Amino acid sequence: MIIWSWCGQVSNANEDSIKLYLDLMTQLEEEYPSVVFVYMTGHLDGSGEEGNLNQRNEQIRKYCRDNNKFLYDFADIESYDPDGETNYMLLYANDACEYDSDGNDSRDANWAEDWRDVHEENVDWYMCGSQHSDALNANQKAYAAWALWVAIAKRL
Numbered sequence: 001m002i003i004w005s006w007c008g009q010v011s012n013a014n015e016d017s018i019k020l021y022l023d024l025m026t027q028l029e030e031e032y033p034s035v036v037f038v039y040m041t042g043h044l045d046g047s048g049e050e051g052n053l054n055q056r057n058e059q060i061r062k063y064c065r066d067n068n069k070f071l072y073d074f075a076d077i078e079s080y081d082p083d084g085e086t087n088y089m090l091l092y093a094n095d096a097c098e099y100d101s102d103g104n105d106s107r108d109a110n111w112a113e114d115w116r117d118v119h120e121e122n123v124d125w126y127m128c129g130s131q132h133s134d135a136l137n138a139n140q141k142a143y144a145a146w147a148l149w150v151a152i153a154k155r156l
Helices: 015-032 052-067 073-076 111-117 135-155
Strands: 038-039 070-072
Touching: 015 038, 015 052, 038 052, 052 070, 052 073, 070 135, 073 135, 111 135
Parallel strands: 038 070
Antiparallel strands: none
16 A cells, blocks of 8 residues: 655645646556555645645545545544534644634634543543644544545455
8 A cells, every 4th residue: 555645745736736646646556556545635734715725635635536546635634623513624724723713814723622621531532642733633643544444445
């Protein structure tokens, strides 16, 4: 299995550079048909729904849907707390789970910290390291990865 993991590059990518990524991944899939390839979106950068990042992530999502590709949707994972009721990407969330809670163009709240504060550690969430982010976000990414690996195994 191969997964292409972005850091912040998708934020500054244009439509053509994402198309190049998609074309090159497809070429690799054709050259190595026995290998499973997993595509990935870029992490949230606080630019919201209208931002370039979301537009490029949508480009990747559409390609994966249209071509039946496996997608590890980092941005989607970062957009929701475990309750899944609010899309924080729409509130200009970034990968640190910070978002604009009151519409004043300032990231003044953190959905992961808020969620952890009312849930039990080692029951509802687990402390761990998380580069540029929060342990709860890392927990969700780990759960999503395991769910994806299971889905891939079932399809093989």
